[in-house]
Amino acid sequence: METAEIRRRWLRYFSTRGHTVVPSSSLLYDDPTLLFVNAGMVPMKPYMLGQETPPFQRATSVQKCVRTLDIDEVGKTTRHGTFFQMNGNFSFGDYFKETAIELAWELVTRPQSDGGFGLPEDKIWVTVLDGDDEAAAIWRRVAELPDERIVRRGLADNYWNMGVPGPGGPCSELYIDRGPEFGPEGGPAVDEDRYMEFWNLVFMQDELSAVRSKTDFDIAGELPSKNIDTGMGLERMATVLQGVDNLYEIDEVFPVLERVEQLTGRRYGDNRDDDVRMRVIADHVRSGLMLIGDGVTPSNEARGYVLRRLLRRVVRAVRLLGTQEPTLLDLVTVSKDRMKTSYPELEENFARISQIVQAEEETFGRTLAAGTTILDVAVRDAKAAGSPQLAGDKAFALHDTYGFPIDLTLEMAGEQGLSVDEAGFRRLMQEQRDRAKADAKAKKHGHADTSVYRALREPGPTEFTGYRELSTDSTVRGLIADGAPVESADKGATVQLVLERTPFYAESGGQIADEGEITADGARLRVLDVQRPIKGLIVHTVEVVEGSLRSGADVLASVDREWRLSACQAHSGTHVVHAALRQVLGPSALQSGSYNRPGYLRLDFAWPSALDPSTREEVESVANLALRYDYPVTASYMPLGKARELGALALFGETYDEEVRVVEMGGVWSRELCGGTHVEHTSQVGAVTLTSESSVGAGVRRVEAFVGLDALRYLGRERALVSQLSETLKVRPEELPERVNAMVVRLREAEKELERARRAQMLSGAQSLAGSPADIQGVSVVTHAVDDSAGDVPADDLRALALDVRGRLGDARPSVVAVAGVAKSRPLVVVATNDEARRRGVKAGELVREAAGVLGGGGGGKDDVAQGGGTQPARIDEALRRIEAVVGERVSAG
Template identity: 70%
Template structure:
């Protein structure tokens, strides 16, 4: 049974059982604790936490998930993968343990001809929490599973909570016996490879007041409503129903692995034990490729782009691990164009949007591979230099910090460093590298923990939300008469806010726009009897609750006070112009560049917008001008701007574009500008007609990552001010060079050409002076213990290149009849430089340029190095050039005396 069919049967079964089918949320989810959705219940957290009222009593979904905590283990075992899909069925105060167990049993054991999965009932085991007698009895009574196949386990295995205070409860896991060829008999307590966990039923029935660890927590009492949260790993059940060993061999993953094996000439499984834990390195690499290609496809599909931090870094790491693994398998050509389409063909059966968006997805992925191939080329050069320095110093081990710098700064993989260092006869200080990596991980964990701790204390917002949702009037009003329902300072509720204090105010009604969708929050004031508050930020810490961060100018303000909330009208008008301008620029981009130029992020504030979009090359000036012209034509046409509400599926059918990374409710708001010309899902504020945007001028275009470009623009009065500034600049330049504006470009071009010609002539004359000076300097060479030493301070102006040229010329003029040393100093741009050259006879006597230049550079307050015949150094103190040359003399005497 194909994975897509397993997925379809799941949704169909629970829909027949009265569950609402909820589409998978994007992998990027609005939760500061998570980089990605990592469990099937994540989109339902607000309902389980009581922050929102669920729109259904029972629901089902197949949720896309990514977990990256064990990314280094991917491929090494059959259990570790990054992307996976979680089948789930959920009850919000509707059914509980009995029905959850019955539903699971029915779907698992019903024959495939009748729409079930057709598993053998005699091979199904269940575990329950050690004190949950009720669950054990229900399993035995309603499924017929005998007591010997119902195993009781402790909190570590069979108790669920979120890791913070909130709902929790015992759970019951379902295991399937894959047969004696997979391990020992005796149930999941004996062997969880043979007895594979396929489904977990969480009985959410208690309110936990404090959670210290997985097994150490306090239960304050029962929840008002008992909930069900279940999760079945789609890949795990697919491996069972398809009769394969592990998730890497199912129909959605194996075709990529098979294609990678074909390209590299490897035979998967040929040299491995049956157990994936004892796999041949080639098999591990093939599994890494298969997993990471699929995960990258899904992440880019949901709007993630490669970057150097956060989600972008995770994606970049997976793409590069896949490319690196292909290289280690012996394939040096670009591999993603040969692998990504294979994954798309399989995954688009369940996610058809991958096919329609593949131009954008592939453009981003292929650009990242090309960038990494360049990194490999440059990293190889850096590694070669590090190896050379290590060998010159007599070492046999490449330092851990050098390996870490290659990995962390240049993206050069450690196993590639190990391989290439070994080829040149060096080991790598793995212990030092591992220590630095662990320090980096510890810092990241500390940051994540700090973020989680800050976010986890949501009790104050939950309590305020329980008083009622904020009546949000931002789309229709700039002023509302409101009442203060809550005050918060430093995360704690207070009764009043004093003048000079900064805190958060919750009103029963507000006209303020809360930051979201790339649009920053409104500014304005809240006033009342003796109270004046400046609003500096507006957020939604929990859904339905709008929170104003304020600075109290006068007061105090107390809970219950009647106030007037007033948005700065100029701020709002400019913000509307910028947000509508973002939509117009996006539509213009797609008209000029084509439909694959999809927005991947945006930011707008009064008078300014920026828009990130999928594209893998810089835009020419002509293209930028065309986009700007199309956008301004749309402004001039006074296109109507309208908003309408519909379900998310209706919006997709309607052709509305969704912003990547945004999370949408089932009911969404669609903004149209000129009908189908611009049709996007959006919760921002907008103008009524496009002409109200005013002038729009594109000010910049740049790269923000592989396959992603950024456009910046001013709108409205800010655009006019920008153009006025440019006009004034042009006027000043025309006055300076005495030409008309139309002649300015040609005149500046002429001046630049003349300047370059003059610089070349000055350089030529300087070179001639150096050469003339060189001929006279030879006669100043003096004998130092049988070595001819020539030292000279070239003064200000000579560059390091000039000094090297002079040193080599002088060394040649001195010849090889006697040992000779040339040492030159100069000061360029306020910093001293020293160059030392030695001939063959001098080096035979142990006089080496590198050692001499280090002595000289030390006198200059710096350092240096190089080869035995030519070396260069520098420092910070230009007054010590004489001392530096004296240090060379002293070093020569010391070398000859030794």
Template identity: 65%
Template structure:
């Protein structure tokens, strides 16, 4: 039975029995404690915790899940996987133990012909919490299980809680006896004989003082008892499909089969290869599903997990012998298997594939550069008698070249060298701490937020923001912080953080920089505000310098905004909304915001895209924005319900959490976004927007920068002056300038090509003499040549291939050459077909040669290249290849 059919039967079975069929939630969840949804009950957590009232009394779902704790174990065992699907049925104060057991037993034992899963009753067992006599009697009553088929287990195995105070209760698992070939009789914990595939959680108690999974106190009965069950879809699939593990099921194995075709190797033939095949299959599917739910590769959080999965898949294919791009062959296979359950994958596959293929291309470049550097570092360690690569070296590979530590560990181990992982982790922690300290210094002035909590508690409510309508507001001083301590007074020259109960000054958020301004106290003190932040929710802190006078908590105050700065920032913020809308109009709805900064006269807008914006398209976007400026559309802000905002088409930021009431900023009927920032009343007040260009800032994320208003006019005037100067230098009219410069550059390129052609001809001119110098060693025609200094790798490769071609394919031929270019040695080895049939592999030979140069290399059996750091060892490197050849004939 195919996995999609098991899924369909599950939803149909419970749907027909009064359960609301709830679609799978996205893998990215609003819970800040979770990177991804990792269990089927996660979307229902607010109902179990009593935070929300469930809209149904019973529900069912097949939930997408990702768990990342055991990424390194994927492929090494047949149980560890990152993406999986969890079938669940849930009761919220409706049926309880008896109903859950009846439903489970009916579905799994009903014949497949009648819509069930068709498990044989004689092979099924149940485990229960050892004190749950009610569940034991129900298994006997409902399923007819005898005592010897009911297993009593303790809290570790059969009691569920969330890890914090709240609901919990005993659980009961359904196990399948797979037979004596999988383990000993009645051995419940060892081996794979008794396999649990469905867990029924009986949520009936309120727990408190939860110290661990097994150590907690039961406060009493819940007012409403609930049911939470989970059946692993992949696990049931491999049981029903007669295979041994999740990797061999119908949704996963086709990727392994495609990898077999690409590599020429066979799954099941080699243990190490099997691990790599399984890593590829698991990670390709997980990446497909994560990108489908909006995750893009990055260096932190969810993005880092996705990047790691994709790169491990690519790396595993390289270890299986394929150096060429492979995701373009594997990802579509996974999509074809998964689209039956998730049709949106077909619809969004263009976007998904572009993200994945772009990351593979980026990683291939990283791998090429990082491998050479790593090989050099390993060779250096070995030559100095060390068996460990230093933590600083591993950190440099990660920090400077983007080489992941897990690959450094794997590749160093392949060369028999360990890595000082402890030293690496320490340096990473130091870097992370510095980054956090910098962020805290900017946002709060110091790392201890408890001081803000104390001020907030005395305030008793959120600070009111009046800046949408006012630039001057009467207020009162409610809190003072100086040097990280709460104080009651301040004096001239003090640097303080001041809290008012009302303020017109905007605190930095949503990409908009903070207002500047002044605060005047009733006692005569004047403070200059240089920053405004929200260090904790509901609290606005004004960072200020006391220009004159003294003041104290409780004084009346007048807060005033620097209007010129506010207007300049507001123009930039409104222009940012316009850039966002114009990009979507030009590139499509996938060009969604990934970040922004609105500063005086300037904006920065980051958006998701796998490809650069063509220069012509950027011009169209700029033209469209300035055309709308001429229309002088009004900019309005309305507070409404989140559902109404969505109906109006208001854009929201991916990953942001919004309340039930939101602020919608509209530019006429042309653009609508959820936004809390300040804006110009009409777009005509912006004046002009000048896009400076766009660039990549990471895989799948690009950046547009622009000038706004007076800053844009100044920039255009400066550009006009530069054009005038260039026109004087090259002559002619302004409109002829591009053609004249293009002509000059074209002539320069032609001259460079002629010089390169002459140099190439000189190098290739040596080919005839090298052919005549071929020697016979161990039955192989062999040419070895030191091309000297100044011959590039490309030129050397052309010479090697020319000599190999001239020697023909009638007899085994091996060509080995080296040169030095830019102070770095390079070695290239080529074999013909006859030589390869005798076992001569260019890739293997070049690795040995490159080691002599203090580096590394690799390539295909017919042509391979290596390099190093020691140009004085070129003769030795060539000699090593000759020694390898002679050793064959010994």
């Protein structure tokens, strides 16, 4: 049974039993405690924590998940994976243990011909919490399981909590016996490879007041409303129903592995190291595909760093399998073809995905080249210090700073006769993980800090009136200072303020928060920031400028009118520029992020290369034509499904409710899901002036623009600059480009002529240098420091001089030429040797390393010509003397 069919059966089964089918949330779920959605229950967490009232009593979903803590273990075992899908069914105050068990048992044992999964009843084992006699009794009654297949386990295995105060409860896990070929008999407590867990039923019945660890917590009492949260691993069920050994061999993963075999000529199963690399590729390709599909782009921080690391591990693994050609897009295409049945948006967005994948592989190719150079220097330094080992901190820096994989460092260091301090590297990696875990834990426990917001949210959501008015009479629902509720705030204090109703827009969707004032009897407060710390609650950060304010007071909340107008211009301008980009470049130029403040906008979009000036001009022209056409700007609410049918664009990574707000400009010309504030007609944006276009990551470009009065001011400054240049150069404005280009050409020609003259002057001394070499044990040696009084001495000039002098010395006797100079305040040295010198054991690369060591740097090259540098130009003469000494040492040793 294909994985997509397992998914369909799951949703159909629970849908016909009264469950609302909830679409998978984006992997970039809006939760400050998570980098990615890492469990199927994450989108349901607000309901479990009591932050929101669930809109349904029963729900089911197949949620996309990514777990990143075990990236380094992926492939080494067949149990670790990065991307996975979690099937879940949930009950909020509806059914509980008995119905949950009945539903699970019926689905997994019902014949496949009747819509079930058809697992053999005599191969299923279950576990319950030791002491949960109720669950054990239900299993005996519903499934007629014998006692020996109902295993009782402790809190570590069979109790669930979120790690913070809140809901918790015992759980019951379902296992399938895969047979003696997978391990010894005896049940899950003996061997969890043979007895593979595939479904966990969590019975949330307790209210936890404190959680110190997974097994150490305090139960305050029973939850007023008992809930069910279950999770079945889709990949694990596919493993069972497809009769394969592990998740890498199921239908959604194995085709990538097969394609790797075709590309590399290696066979899966022939070699353990190759198998690990193939599994890494198969897992990471799918994970990368799904992350890009949800709007992640490669970068050097947070989510983008995880994606970059996944993709680069794929590229490196392919190269270690013997293929140097670009293969990433080929492999991602195979994965897309397998995943698109369940996620058709991957096919729709594949042009954008392809651009990002190709750009990242090209970028990594350059990184490998740069990292190789850095590694060579580190290896040389280690050898110079007499160490047989590359330090762990060097390997870690290569990995962490430059993205250079540790396995590549090991291989390349080994080629040069050095081992690597792997223990030191692993220690530093572990310290980094520990810091990340500590940070994640701190963020996780931040849930406890939201209790004050949850209490203020209980009476209902904050009513936002800002779409229709800028001033609203309201009442203070609560005040917060230093994370705790307070009754009042006096002059000079900065506090958080929650109102019953507010016209202030809370920062979201790229639009920054409104500014303005809140006034009451004798009090005036300046609004500094507005946020939504939990869904449905708008919180104002305010400074009490005059008087004092008490909780429960009546107030007037007023948004700064000019601020809002300029903010609306910028936000509407963002939609206009997005639509113009798509009209000019095509539908794959999708927005991947934005930021706007009054008068300014910034928009990131998927595109593989820089926009040329004519394209930028066309985008700007299309945008301003839309303003001239004065399109009406309308907003309407509709179900998410209908909005998608209409073609409304959703921002990558955003999470949307089932009821969404659709903002249209000129109908179909621009139609996006958006909660921000906007002008009423496009003409009110005023003007759009693009000011820059740049790269922000592989396959992602950024445009910046001014709108409204800020756009006119920008154009005014540009006009003044043109006027000033025209007056200075005595030409008309339209003649400026030609005049400036002509000046640049003349300047470059003059610089070239000066360079030629300077080089000729320097080389003119080659004859005299060749005429008076020093004799060091039968070797003709010329050392010379070039006078840098005329300025920097390019390395190419030094190289030309060294080769010229070497040529004049001839091949009759061994000769060595070393010349040095200073470029940009840094010393450079070039050494050239002839055949006779090399036969005597004198090599240019070794001499350069010796000299560079004196100069406080490094270098290298071939035996005949090499160059290096350093940081201490005052030691050039000393470096040249060191070369002479080493020549004597090498000849004597020979």
